[in-house]
Amino acid sequence: MITILNENNVTELDGVAGSALWVNRDDMAAVTGWTLKPEGFCKDEVCVPVPANKSGELIADDRVNLSEAWRLMGKPVAASSDGDVWSLGEAANDRNDAMLSLEAPDFSLPDFSGKLHSLTDFRRKRVLLITWASW
Amino acid sequence: MIVSVAMDAEIEAAQPWVDVASPTFVTLIDKNHQLSSLYNMVNVPQAVWIDEDGKIVRPTESGGSIDILREFDMEIMGFKPEAMERAAAAKATYTQAVKDWAINGKESPYAFDPDAARDHVEPMTDDMALAHTKFQLGQFLLHNGREDEANGVFAECRDLHPYSWNIFRQTSEKMDTGIAAGEAFWGKVMSLGDEEYYKTVDMPGMS
Numbered sequence: 323m324i325t326i327l328n329e330n331n332v333t334e335l336d337g338v339a340g341s342a343l344w345v346n347r348d349d350m351a352a353v354t355g356w357t358l359k360p361e362g363f364c365k366d367e368v369c370v371p372v373p374a375n376k377s378g379e380l381i382a383d384d385r386v387n388l389s390e391a392w393r394l395m396g397k398p399v400a401a402s403s404d405g406d407v408w409s410l411g412e413a414a415n416d417r418n419d420a421m422l423s424l425e426a427p428d429f430s431l432p433d434f435s436g437k438l439h440s441l442t443d444f445r446r447k448r449v450l451l452i453t454w455a456s457w
Numbered sequence: 458m459i460v461s462v463a464m465d466a467e468i469e470a471a472q473p474w475v476d477v478a479s480p481t482f483v484t485l486i487d488k489n490h491q492l493s494s495l496y497n498m499v500n501v502p503q504a505v506w507i508d509e510d511g512k513i514v515r516p517t518e519s520g521g522s523i524d525i526l527r528e529f530d531m532e533i534m535g536f537k538p539e540a541m542e543r544a545a546a547a548k549a550t551y552t553q554a555v556k557d558w559a560i561n562g563k564e565s566p567y568a569f570d571p572d573a574a575r576d577h578v579e580p581m582t583d584d585m586a587l588a589h590t591k592f593q594l595g596q597f598l599l600h601n602g603r604e605d606e607a608n609g610v611f612a613e614c615r616d617l618h619p620y621s622w623n624i625f626r627q628t629s630e631k632m633d634t635g636i637a638a639g640e641a642f643w644g645k646v647m648s649l650g651d652e653e654y655y656k657t658v659d660m661p662g663m664s
Binding site: 329332400401407408412414420427431433443450453454 | 503
């Protein structure tokens with residue numbers, strides 16, 4: 323069993339823990355939204371080409387080395403020491419571009435009764451988003 | 458409207474504060490500190506003003522707080538009255554600005570135009586992005602019985618993103634009060650030098 327953490331989501335998949343995160347293409351698409359196409363790894367309008375000399379390292383039949391693919395796309399990766407838990411983060415550049423677009427990044431977080439709320443639920447209102455903490 | 462978010466890994470830690478405050482506004486909990494990653498947040502409180510179309514009008518800033526932390530008086534274990542008064546005045550100033558914007562929208566003198574809003578975005582570095590990625594890993598390990606491994610990951614997070622008080626205080630030892638304000642915290646505060654604990658909000662009356 324391997325566990326993938328991505329944008330606050332936790333996904334458990336059948337798989338082998340190790341020094342690389344191999345998943346099948348469908349799982350990659352379901353977990354990350356990125357799909358493997360002839361053009362490369364694609365999401366929305368963006369495609370990141372797979373260099374010819376990297377193809378063998380990244381793709382084997384219907385399986386993808388997602389940890390290497392993630393690094394190829396310039397995104398941060400972290401793994402547990404056993405290689406059974408993988409955190410796939412977002413690149414600083416992408417975060418910075420999102421902020422500079424001034425489109426407030428959406429999120430879904432629970433209230434204290436467990437009900438999820440998304441920022442987009444509050445469209446048509448002016449929102450003061452403000453943080454605090456117990457610590 | 459107000460959307461308040463507790464940057465707290467454990468709901469049990471935040472719950473008593475909600476019980477006492479009984480907020481009438483939306484109050485959420487962000488166990489993985491996802492907002493730190495999305496909005497480049499480094500401390501609490503931090504605020505973002507988002508207009509009715511979902512556009513950022515004022516990017517991440519120190520809410521109604523000013524940087525009085527190094528005026529903490531260890532002898533009285535509190536702030537001197539003068540510092541408390543300045544902090545209260547700044548909070549009142551900021552609250553009044555929020556109200557003005559709530560009523561007047563983009564006509565409010567406190568709402569940035571798009572260019573000014575972009576100018577106030579603090580850039581995230583690759584190390585910070587990696588710290589957020591590792592923080593999520595650490596939280597998962599911590600909550601799945603792998604505390605030692607989690608603590609190693611959190612140590613890496615603190616090194617990668619030394620300006621994040623969210624990471625530092627969430628992952629530091631807490632006092633009996635549940636607050637991470639022990640020796641390690643004050644040591645880090647005192648080593649800030651010219652760095653600010655709360656970056657000054659670009660608004661008249663907020664310094």
